Amino acid sequence: MRQRLTPSGGLEGAAPLDLELTRRLYRAMVVARTYDRKSTALQKQGRLATYAPFEGQEAAQIGAVAGLEPQDWVVGTYRDAALMWAQGYPWELLFAGRTGDERGGSPPDHINVMPPSITVGGHMVHAVGLAWAEKLHGSGRIALTSFGDGATSEGDFHEAANFASVFDIGCIFLCQNNGYAISLAREFQTRSETIAQKAIAYGMPGIQVDGNDLFAVYEAVKEAADRARAGDGPTLIEAVTYRRGPHTTADDPTRYRSENEDAGWADRDPLERVRIYLSERDAWTEEWQETIEAEAATEIDRAIDLAETMPPLAPGKILDAMFESPPAHLKAQRAELLEQQR
Amino acid sequence: MRQRLTPSGGLEGAAPLDLELTRRLYRAMVVARTYDRKSTALQKQGRLATYAPFEGQEAAQIGAVAGLEPQDWVVGTYRDAALMWAQGYPWELLFAGRTGDERGGSPPDHINVMPPSITVGGHMVHAVGLAWAEKLHGSGRIALTSFGDGATSEGDFHEAANFASVFDIGCIFLCQNNGYAISLAREFQTRSETIAQKAIAYGMPGIQVDGNDLFAVYEAVKEAADRARAGDGPTLIEAVTYRRGPHTTADDPTRYRSENEDAGWADRDPLERVRIYLSERDAWTEEWQETIEAEAATEIDRAIDLAETMPPLAPGKILDAMFESPPAHLKAQRAELLEQQR
Amino acid sequence: MTVLTMAKALNDALDVALAKEADVILLGEDIGRTGGVFRITDGLRESHGAERVVDTPVAESAIVGVALGMAVAGMRPVAELQFMGFSYPAFDQVISHVGRIRNRSQHRFSAPMVIRMPYGGGIGAAEHHSESAEAIYAHTPGVKVVIPSTPYDAKGLLLAAIADPDPVIFCEPIRLYRSVKEEVPEGWYEVPIGEARTERHGTDITLVAWGAMMTETRAAASQLEEEGASVEVIDLRSLVPFDADTVVASVEKTGRLVVVHEAPRTAGFGAEVAATVAERCLYSLVAPVRRVTGWDSVFPLKRSEAQYLPGVERIVAAARQTLES
Amino acid sequence: MTVLTMAKALNDALDVALAKEADVILLGEDIGRTGGVFRITDGLRESHGAERVVDTPVAESAIVGVALGMAVAGMRPVAELQFMGFSYPAFDQVISHVGRIRNRSQHRFSAPMVIRMPYGGGIGAAEHHSESAEAIYAHTPGVKVVIPSTPYDAKGLLLAAIADPDPVIFCEPIRLYRSVKEEVPEGWYEVPIGEARTERHGTDITLVAWGAMMTETRAAASQLEEEGASVEVIDLRSLVPFDADTVVASVEKTGRLVVVHEAPRTAGFGAEVAATVAERCLYSLVAPVRRVTGWDSVFPLKRSEAQYLPGVERIVAAARQTLES
């Protein structure tokens, strides 16, 4: 398992990122964690629908995007808010989605990030298609698709990986192995010792990295991105991390895992090791921490505000995006719907 | 790639089967080839529907069953007539199926062979379920599922293999890599150098054998069967062979492969090397060859006769096996059908 | 007799089946250690063992296909798919194999198995968690389709499904899991598959519904009765076999039909009900048939859910129009 | 104008589309080197290159899901599934993603793509090669469903489908690929999706059908005309959008309706047609609606095929009964 930054903040080899960028990414992880914890809090207040926390996976998500170009496609899941945000998906839309508003799935025009995939497995083939189209268009863009350890059991994972390798598609398969698929521990999900070794089935490079290590994740993704852009095809990256929280706010992890297991991972916090790394290089101070936490709080509160003050979708709108323009039967049903609303 | 019997009939190591059994299996391959060639001939006469010839794959099929017990489950495909027959599926039913008669899918009660799978990929999960049930019943039975190189691209292959390994199911995955999926050459189907290495994705043993080598196939299956019966789970076996004929009688291989390629494989005929092996040990003679060919012809002709003289399914029968007993709507439709027949 | 929610009644049915029949086995995602996302299998792993209440990897096609293999080998698998919206990856197994193995083998092999799936909306869930695709399964030859609307029926129908010699798609209305309680007998009892239940007898109009929409339909019926109409309410309970006789007999009496379902309208099962009436008792109809259904759209997210779900008002309005003509 | 079979007309449409639109790409099993099992893509790989006519591995879910990704990124993929019976492994992609991406993203992303699939029986094929599951796709929100019955419509509808901003399930009746020829214009022309075609005008009875069953329906109409009935024949051509107005206007005129389809009866699209009529023009109906359809069974193998397929006699008989009442 590749590691560049040890849990205690020690560096192996040369730093892959300069201090300034490292600070930016550290800050991004702080903002992401703020969003994540805030979402859980809001859900408890009934202001958001069920939420899937990603605490513990910040490095895997922020580090991955650091290895991409701004116009590359990102196709992630319900647990990838940080990943999507890092590639330009606005927090307010991520919140909006969780309030149960369709507009949360509609990123700004120039943002090449798909709405979060709610089904497990089905989105990876889309990433392959996106990257394939970019290849044919010669845009130089690639795609990264993120998924969990559980998703690797779905047939679509297999079909996506095989297509990508057969056609040399510039698609990065980023598996955030967070130890669980809801209640099923990784060891019961598959018998392969690593997820990375599944790449062998496709004659594709497979890399296992410490998913709580910002540098290692960045490096692996950058390497895979360079290969993809060069036309040398896909890479499977297993980022070994841990889902610190419940599967979703509706889940009770005590039913299937022990407190001490969680504790063990607390020491491997993805933010803490970067903090130590920075502070040892005088690039982190208490004051700065307070500043960025305050900024994060403001940024997230603003986003919540935007999401919650969005006027509801106008009545009938739910029928307006089934097709580019509604056929007669949907127009008629829309009229029925408006009739009923009165 | 494991090999025990070279194309020129040379033996590597000790013979895994005694001469008598080897003669029986050779004879079986002769009968199978007779069935196969006869089927193509009958199809040309319009007496059978489209047929998928297996010439060249006799050792893979006959050798595999030699490694099983009579009550083990066999779950194969449209190209596995020899495999199914070797495990007890009567020729006349295999013919009947090809004449377009549902009864061809109904083997005798004590025969644990599923009707041939027409869809690619979907049948492997059934084999896992069969073996799982036998395991729970403690019957000592296992299952072998056969499929092609193309089938390994289907999601169901992946899901079946993963389930089998996660639950230590006694299921043997026999891939007859015959070089093509209809027109798609193996090299374009997947980038993994071997099919056998796909086993690594499941932490499962994977074995590549010369599929035209009766001994090597037998040995690999026997080894996998012993492991399965011992409760040690599944094995993936890649039998490297070649589809000498067209995909089906409706296919024209000249559109996608060259004559000389075919020629190359003629030298690797699965029957010929066993013949040489036997004759070098005075266990094969011209007369015996003539005898078994004559017997094969009689056996196959008898089977055709049985299939062709089967009275057609009685009118309405096509609705009688949708459920154990037809519900009211099917009874009514049955009456409508009989009405219309008059 | 004990008073149970539908969730508990289903849990009880599975418990009873596991205890009675050694070949019953439960397969699904998170059904063991957590007892399922809706806790329908709560406690069963503890009481019947991990070998019989199996937590599977995340692979629906394998769950159903493996269950089919088990059924062929003599077991009685009950597969849980976490939501109907996640049953689609297994659709090929259902339509290509589960519904066909008996016919393919002319009775030599069969698939006595149940595929349970929570379905329907109304709980403000994420996309794919509010599906009503029962018509798709009803159009799939060789499988039965059952949808209970009460705890009593839920237990009895599930036990009947487990005892059935053929595969049953068992749709569980999420909204009803814990919203109603009723007396449910202990032990094994069966509610026959293929029989609709006439819940309320009336002479002016027939309301046909199933699953979660029974709640709104019952409320609409009460309101209409207050307005002086005599309303007959039929809970279909099974879509396959579809108890057409009960519906036809009712419409022959009332002359009026409103069908209610949550699924999209076009080619929904309401069309089958309406078509059957137009074929079999056209001359009894004194008013056009009406369908009160979901729209031909994706089930919307939380904030717009109410715009999609057929409510009491829509049913009442459609019934009034029908009664007026 | 040249006289073409439907197979050639479809091949021509794809050729024209590939030539006109650089973003059109064809994906499927064996569509390149062999030109497809039905030779619909014959010669296209040679003329447009292996990059645009792509032979894929055997994986339907990927074919459809990858096509969706391509469409989102601005291409116009046309996926071929070898037979409708092999479209089911891709069903999750169709119902969960292809039909939803536009709504999920509120128009930000869309899927202008076509999924072609040969469908229907009558050629004595093996199991799974004779499916008619059009009603399942018609019940899938967000996709259009098109079924031509003539070479002219086949080319025009396929080009319209390729030009359509939304996904289209394009069902090709296997039996008609080479059974009929007609004049087909050269170059690009479109037949509007969502418009039924009234093929024969009459006043006594309306026959509605689509796809391969148009052959039997036409023959039945001629026979009925010989018997003195004035028959209106409607080829639906599109199931989604369903041209209800044309059917309703016709039944308002004739007062009689027989719907014909090859698919199983229960919850087939014939039910939607019948239900629409029972809703919208009940008072015009002078006779019960009748459905002449396949049975609620698996499509049988060669020797029993004739027992399943609705034949001219069955259609004529149903129409006679309808005319007599």
Ligand SMILES: Cc1ncc(C[n+]2csc(CCOP(=O)(O)OP(=O)(O)O)c2C)c(N)n1
């Ligand atoms: C096709 C499908 N099956 C089942 C589910 C229900 N489900 C939601 S998340 C989940 C577990 C996924 O685990 P993993 O892939 O490891 O991702 P994680 O939640 O751990 O990030 C399951 C089974 C689903 N959403 N889609």
Ligand SMILES: Cc1ncc(C[n+]2csc(CCOP(=O)(O)OP(=O)(O)O)c2C)c(N)n1
């Ligand atoms: C699910 C599915 N997709 C496509 C087909 C059409 N088809 C029949 S055989 C075949 C190729 C299979 O190749 P392989 O698995 O190598 O087996 P082989 O025919 O070579 O024995 C295809 C694509 C099918 N029968 N089922």
Ligand SMILES: [Mg+2]
């Ligand atoms: Mg996980």
Ligand SMILES: [Mg+2]
């Ligand atoms: Mg092959």
